Amino acid sequence: MPDLSAFPIAKRWPAAHPDRLQLYSFPTPNGVKVSIALEEIGLPYEPHAVNISQNESWTPEFLSLNPNGKIPAIIDPDGPDGAALGLFESGAILLYLAEKTGKLLPADTARRYETIQWVFFQMAAVGPMFGQVGFFHKFAGREIADKRPLERYRDESKRLLGVLDTRLDGRQWIMDDDYTIADISLIGWVRNLVGFYGARELVEFDTLKHVPGWLERSLARPAVQRGLDIPKRP
Structure with missing residues (x-):
């Protein structure tokens, strides 16, 4: 079972399924980019609501993953070479997911x-x-x-x-x-x-x-x- 203890954000938003990709987000135009992509791809993931209306993206735990204090962010326990990867910025996450799965991005x-x-x-x-x-x-x-x-x-x-x-x-x-x-x-x-x-x-x-x-x-x-x-x- 993957160990996410190296990520402080996992202490505030504990993973019920640490073997799945962890999504820290909120249903805003930027946030839903990643949830839509994950739903389209079919990659198993666990969503965590980071309530931006209560400034939860500015907590120390969230800032440890995204120092810019913006949703969305992810942790992939099965990142490159099998190591867990934390990632922020919705555009970068979309590219990562597309390249990881070979979906939603042309091969040419x-x-x-x-x-x-x-x-x-x-x-x-x-x-x-x-x-x-x-x-x-x-x-x-x-x-x-x-x-x-x-x-x-x-x-x-x-x-x-x-x-x-x-x-x-x-x-x-x-x-x-x-x-x-x-x-x-x-x-x-x-x-x-x-x-x-x-x-x-x-x-x-x-x-x-x-x-x-x-x-x-x-x-x-x-x-x-x-x-x-x-x-x-x-």
Whole structure:
């Protein structure tokens, strides 16, 4: 039986199944990337809810695994060469899981890197910009009288949706007929923007030709439906 005692996080969130991959997360757009990927892949794992609304990601135990204090993070007891591996940053985790299992990432080298570039597109642009729209449109930022910040992030989010819309022209998924970690990286963010953030009209989502259909196809996948609710909110 694997021993996770070297990881302080396992003391606060004990593993009932230490032989399984341990997921420390919360059902946010970043968190559900990993739960969706794990559900799609079928790799056994044990989820632990890290309640970010109660600042649990800033506890010493969580920071011992991710010093940046953000979910998600994982421990794979069967990491490279059989040694346990702790890992943070959702994009890095998606790549790790895809390469570990040979799923959700094309084997062809050129297509592999083409997929990875779209994951980076989400990490570097979509997540930060959509998150700012959420802050200035739904949360505390909406009380700011100066609306230029909201307008700035709204316009950039519309531009990014346009980039994605162009990419999906004539394609079922970002990588043509191959559903990959590129799609998974984006599902939660696009869903949140038009749903939880209430910005559907703000970003003129329904004027897009291809993204709405892609989102509908994505949300219809059983593994996506399961992954969006993992871990359960306390």
